[in-house]
Amino acid sequence: MAIGTTEVDLIAHAVARALSASMAQELSEYVQIPVGVSARHVHLSPEHIEVLFGKGYQLTPIRELSQPGEFAAKETVTLVGPRGVLQGVRVLGPPRSKTQVEISKTDGYILGIDPPVRVSGDHRDTPGCIIVGPHGAVKIESGVICAMRHIHISPELATNLGLHDGDFVRVKAAGDRKVIFDKVIVRVSPRAVFEMHIDTDEANAAGLRNGDRVLLMVERKVN
Incomplete structure (x- = not known):
């Protein structure tokens, strides 16, 4: 069955809208954060x-x-x-x-x-x-x-980064043992000093020491 020009245009428009919605990209902003090894x-x-x-x-x-x-x-x-x-x-x-x-x-x-x-x-x-x-x-x-590995952060900085208490984020560690830490919980507190806390097993796996810097991956949806 032949499809008319109008129908083709409607189909193309619908497909374009679907692709636009499904292909929204995640833009990762990297924010440096110091590490504390517990x-x-x-x-x-x-x-x-x-x-x-x-x-x-x-x-x-x-x-x-x-x-x-x-x-x-x-x-x-x-x-x-x-x-x-x-x-x-x-x-x-x-x-x-x-x-x-x-x-x-x-x-x-x-x-x-x-x-x-x-x-x-x-x-x-x-x-x-x-x-x-x-x-x-x-x-x-x-x-x-x-x-649980976690990030301490003040309410002001959390707001600036679009984060909330209890959110989970990812953190990237560079160096010889590149690692991405998934499911890092955000802990917002008025007196918090911005820092990521991990235990000794996690630090050894990534080759990290106290004071090293890692990258907080703040992901935002963009069309």
């Missing part, structure tokens, strides 16, 4: 600080961390799992309402624990361990996690 560490509740270090004990700050108000304490603890132990694990402050242990997957193999990847504070279906200090020990039933 080694294994522990956040303790006030109750557990007293059990581990003594009644009325206060953590001793020795170094400020990149995020305002957070610090590395002089105090360290030992983690005990079904298979092994990790000694000299740094305590970070200030105290938190609930104790949390952040380790890498490699650390988990040593301890005999399989920590799930979680956003800090999400202890659903997480394993526990024994924490030993100079004054005593506590057994936590949950709270051992691999921290």
